Amino acid sequence: MLPRRPLSRFAAALALALLGPATAAADLPDDAPPHHYEVIATLDPEAHTIVGSVTIRFTNTSRVPLTELRFHLYMNAFESEETVFMKESRSSLRGVRARGEGSIELETLRVEGVDRLGRADDELVENDHTQLSVPLTTAVEPGAQIAIDATFTTHLPPLFARAGYSRDFHVGAQFFPKLAKLEDDGTWASFPYHGNGEFYSDFARYELVVDVPEGWVVGATGARTSDRSEGSRRVMRFEQAWVHDTVFVAAPWLEELLGREGDVAIRVLHPPGYGSAAERHLEVTRAGLRHFGEVLGEYPYAQLTVIVPPRGAEGGAGMEYPTLFLTAGPWLAMPRLPFIAQDEVTAHELGHQWFQGIVATNEVAHPMLDEGLTEWITGDLLHELHGRDRSGVDLPFLRLDGFAIRRAWSLGDDEPASPPATAVGDFRSSMDYGRSVYARTSTVLETVARSWGREKLRRTLGDYARRHRFGHPEPADLYASFDRSYGPWMSARVLRPALEDGELAAFRVMRFEPGDEGARVTVQRAGSLPIPTQLRVVRGDGSVEWIPLSGRPRFDGTIEGDVRSVRVDAARNALLDRSRLDDGAGDRPSTGLLARALHFAQSLLGVFGP
Amino acid sequence: MSATDPSPSSGTLSLRPSFWPRPPASDPEMEKSYRRSAWKDAWDARAATFVVHLITLALAAWPAAVWRSTMAAAAGPAPLEQDVLLDIVREGESLGLGGALLAFVFASVLAMLLSVPVQLAWIAALAGRDRRQCLELALRRWPRAIAVTLLIGVIAALVLALACLPAYFLHTSYTGEPNARTHDLLVLAGLVVPLLVVMTACAWLDLARAACIRQSVGESLKRGWWALKGSSGTYTWVTVARVGLGLPLLMLPLPPIALLIVLQSSALLATFLRSRWLAEAWRHVAARVSEIPSDS
Numbered sequence: 001m002l003p004r005r006p007l008s009r010f011a012a013a014l015a016l017a018l019l020g021p022a023t024a025a026a027d028l029p030d031d032a033p034p035h036h037y038e039v040i041a042t043l044d045p046e047a048h049t050i051v052g053s054v055t056i057r058f059t060n061t062s063r064v065p066l067t068e069l070r071f072h073l074y075m076n077a078f079e080s081e082e083t084v085f086m087k088e089s090r091s092s093l094r095g096v097r098a099r100g101e102g103s104i105e106l107e108t109l110r111v112e113g114v115d116r117l118g119r120a121d122d123e124l125v126e127n128d129h130t131q132l133s134v135p136l137t138t139a140v141e142p143g144a145q146i147a148i149d150a151t152f153t154t155h156l157p158p159l160f161a162r163a164g165y166s167r168d169f170h171v172g173a174q175f176f177p178k179l180a181k182l183e184d185d186g187t188w189a190s191f192p193y194h195g196n197g198e199f200y201s202d203f204a205r206y207e208l209v210v211d212v213p214e215g216w217v218v219g220a221t222g223a224r225t226s227d228r229s230e231g232s233r234r235v236m237r238f239e240q241a242w243v244h245d246t247v248f249v250a251a252p253w254l255e256e257l258l259g260r261e262g263d264v265a266i267r268v269l270h271p272p273g274y275g276s277a278a279e280r281h282l283e284v285t286r287a288g289l290r291h292f293g294e295v296l297g298e299y300p301y302a303q304l305t306v307i308v309p310p311r312g313a314e315g316g317a318g319m320e321y322p323t324l325f326l327t328a329g330p331w332l333a334m335p336r337l338p339f340i341a342q343d344e345v346t347a348h349e350l351g352h353q354w355f356q357g358i359v360a361t362n363e364v365a366h367p368m369l370d371e372g373l374t375e376w377i378t379g380d381l382l383h384e385l386h387g388r389d390r391s392g393v394d395l396p397f398l399r400l401d402g403f404a405i406r407r408a409w410s411l412g413d414d415e416p417a418s419p420p421a422t423a424v425g426d427f428r429s430s431m432d433y434g435r436s437v438y439a440r441t442s443t444v445l446e447t448v449a450r451s452w453g454r455e456k457l458r459r460t461l462g463d464y465a466r467r468h469r470f471g472h473p474e475p476a477d478l479y480a481s482f483d484r485s486y487g488p489w490m491s492a493r494v495l496r497p498a499l500e501d502g503e504l505a506a507f508r509v510m511r512f513e514p515g516d517e518g519a520r521v522t523v524q525r526a527g528s529l530p531i532p533t534q535l536r537v538v539r540g541d542g543s544v545e546w547i548p549l550s551g552r553p554r555f556d557g558t559i560e561g562d563v564r565s566v567r568v569d570a571a572r573n574a575l576l577d578r579s580r581l582d583d584g585a586g587d588r589p590s591t592g593l594l595a596r597a598l599h600f601a602q603s604l605l606g607v608f609g610p
Numbered sequence: 611m612s613a614t615d616p617s618p619s620s621g622t623l624s625l626r627p628s629f630w631p632r633p634p635a636s637d638p639e640m641e642k643s644y645r646r647s648a649w650k651d652a653w654d655a656r657a658a659t660f661v662v663h664l665i666t667l668a669l670a671a672w673p674a675a676v677w678r679s680t681m682a683a684a685a686g687p688a689p690l691e692q693d694v695l696l697d698i699v700r701e702g703e704s705l706g707l708g709g710a711l712l713a714f715v716f717a718s719v720l721a722m723l724l725s726v727p728v729q730l731a732w733i734a735a736l737a738g739r740d741r742r743q744c745l746e747l748a749l750r751r752w753p754r755a756i757a758v759t760l761l762i763g764v765i766a767a768l769v770l771a772l773a774c775l776p777a778y779f780l781h782t783s784y785t786g787e788p789n790a791r792t793h794d795l796l797v798l799a800g801l802v803v804p805l806l807v808v809m810t811a812c813a814w815l816d817l818a819r820a821a822c823i824r825q826s827v828g829e830s831l832k833r834g835w836w837a838l839k840g841s842s843g844t845y846t847w848v849t850v851a852r853v854g855l856g857l858p859l860l861m862l863p864l865p866p867i868a869l870l871i872v873l874q875s876s877a878l879l880a881t882f883l884r885s886r887w888l889a890e891a892w893r894h895v896a897a898r899v900s901e902i903p904s905d906s
């Protein structure tokens with residue numbers, strides 16, 4: 001199914017005018033979230049600093065009295081080469097190198113009006129000041145609420161990892177002191193800022209006031225509830241309940257493309273010259289809101305902001321925040337290159353609105369529930385938009401299945417990757433993390449989709465996403481949804497072995513001996529996963545037969561008739577096979593390979609020849 | 611017709627340095643006749659052209675056969691598509707794709723070494739010489755043609771470096787501009803000049819090699835340069851046509867036999883078009899030689 005054509009700018013503006021601003025949020029819980037943040041941020045674009053304050057109304061949602069508060073001061077990850085973030089990422093994230101320093105200075109911190117900064121400890125890990133422990137003199141009883149306020153100055157680093165600046169493009173993310181996630185048993189799920197995982201927070205109501213120079217354009221989490229000029233400054237307020245973070249992006253030259261999908265107002269902010277790309281980002285966003293909404297439950301907020309970062313801001317690109325994400329891609333729309341240009345990144349970051357945004361798992365402990373699930377639904381959306389075999393590259397002369405690309409990515413070199421169910425800090429490298437969490441998790445799920453039905457997998461993930469909407473589930477909750485849907489064998493025999501032990505399911509045609517009596521065929525299966533598959537048999541008269549192979553480790557038998565070739569998993573359903581080059585034997589249909597190779601060599605030699 | 615020394619037309623800016631001799635006047639009627647004769651020359655020398663085609667075919671067959679057998683061995687009876695293709699790329703190192711690449715590099719080096727004598731013999735054949743004369747000229751004029759090639763190579767490299775400067779300055783001054791489209795389109799526009807330099811150098815090289823069959827190195831460079839004016843149109847369309855007959859056809863969705871026929875026919879046509887260009891190149895430089903009466 002191809003996506004519908006996007007609204008033109010004019011039509012979108014007209015639609016907004018007719019429908020009025022987005023009304024109350026579609027599908028949020030009726031009660032107010034337990035915590036409340038008001039963040040006031042004044043951006044100095046010359047010094048690249050944010051001077052601000054934060055006021056928090058915090059409720060002890062645990063079962064026990066609290067004697068300590070734990071904050072994240074994540075911008076301190078960039079203050080030296082010795083922080084956990086910089087050491088883990090070796091000062092480079094996703095190919096972008098660190099080019100300068102950043103930090104957050106807390107000027108005041110008061111709890112119920114009493115200064116607590118003097119007693120606070122910000123070095124919970126040696127040389128790392130991204131966490132702050134604040135002991136309390138009076139315990140906070142379960143259900144009780146306290147008021148916290150702080151003032152701070154954040155020095156944004158040059159943009160290489162999510163937050164920072166690239167010339168006058170500013171991403172204000174993780175820039176204010178924020179409480180860690182409080183677990184039911186009264187412990188703080190607090191961790192230093194890692195290169196490959198940052199999210200785990202409680203839902204709250206966030207109000208963000210952004211103060212920028214007059215004429216600047218701002219995109220931020222939530223609905224804009226006020227926008228006024230104060231001298232040479234522009235001051236805007238954004239509000240959103242039931243999110244776990246707030247963020248803003250600001251630049252003087254951002255252009256705006258408006259759209260709408262159902263009740264959701266979409267705002268695409270993009271650099272000048274990126275008009276056609278912005279249309280494509282909008283188109284994919286709308287298709288994604290429909291598809292993910294249907295599969296995983298409706299998008300619950302009234303608005304969504306998509307930021308197309310400029311060239312040079314790659315460090316902030318491809319990053320998700322509540323009701324806002326930064327996508328990536330070239331200025332020219334290239335819908336026929338879904339894996340490379342606009343589609344993949346926008347689909348992926350939009351998918352995070354569910355797996356991380358609404359289903360708020362612990363990314364550092366279980367990155368597979370965040371990036372892994374998101375990567376599968378991304379591929380599923382691209383499958384909807386382009387069809388299975390064109391979901392990676394969709395050119396007239398070259399087509400690639402997006403999951404074939406993810407499969408090749410997941411296999412990488414011969415060294416086994418860490419299994420997807422690994423905590424962020426335990427991967428051997430960023431490459432290992434990407435191959436395992438994004439590529440392996442998604443190919444495991446796609447193998448399930450292709451072996452036992454795509455709709456069934458969608459219903460299963462839908463069950464998981466709906467049950468844990470605005471919750472903080474764990475891998476066991478995901479397995480439970482699968483077992484409810486498929487039976488208890490699914491987690492025991494497929495998901496746990498594949499995701500926790502890195503188990504594969506590989507096939508190999510060991511023997512193929514055609515003869516007068518038929519062909520003797522041996523197919524070997526490696527790995528314990530009971531992936532069902534079929535042997536395709538092509539006979540001399542051109543007829544094709546599909547023989548189902550059970551989960552047995554070895555198929556050994558004689559196939560009657562004039563068998564010309566056999567191939568196991570010819571439909572390419574099992575993506576957990578390390579090599580597909582040994583999956584068949586016998587005649588090969590000519591593909592004109594020699595003709596092409598010859599012409600290719602002739603054309604190139606024509607450059608050097610006589 | 612007095613064409614020896616056209617008086618400098620008033621108001622025309624000339625970049626010609628004083629030591630560089632004034633080119634003989636061009637005659638549009640003559641140039642038209644070269645173009646007509648070149649088709650006939652090329653057709654008359656079709657046997658020689660076919661031999662040249664066979665030589666490049668033989669050179670190409672080597673890496674092609676290595677590629678094919680490597681890919682076929684790697685893929686087994688799998689259709690070469692989707693993840694099978696990705697697995698070949700992924701496992702390329704262990705499958706010996708490196709060897710196939712090496713075969714191509716060797717074939718290219720061999721093609722470069724052979725190109726000078728083969729081209730000389732080819733031009734001689736297009737100029738109507740018999741087989742013995744062609745081979746003799748190819749051997750005798752080889753060193754001269756190498757010298758011409760090196761000189762044009764050095765000059766072209768220097769000019770190319772200068773021609774790339776605008777694109778480089780556009781790149782540096784527009785990096786950081788939020789409108790990446792402006793940057794990219796300006797740099798692309800800036801690259802038109804280097805492209806023209808490369809095409810001019812290649813056409814000049816062909817013309818000078820054609821001239822060096824009869825002329826000294828310096829004279830060949832000069833006559834080749836002069837001949838550029840009247841022949842660059844032909845060089846351009848022949849080059850565009852040859853590119854069109856090359857890599858873009860690779861993805862034609864045809865059955866194997868039909869594909870082989872179409873691709874080989876287009877390769878042969880591309881060689882013939884090159885012979886058509888070289889025939890015209892020869893006519894242009896030969897016309898500047900004193901024995902052809904333009905200034906008597």
Ligand SMILES: [Zn+2]
Nearest residue numbers: 348352371374
């Ligand atoms: Zn992600």
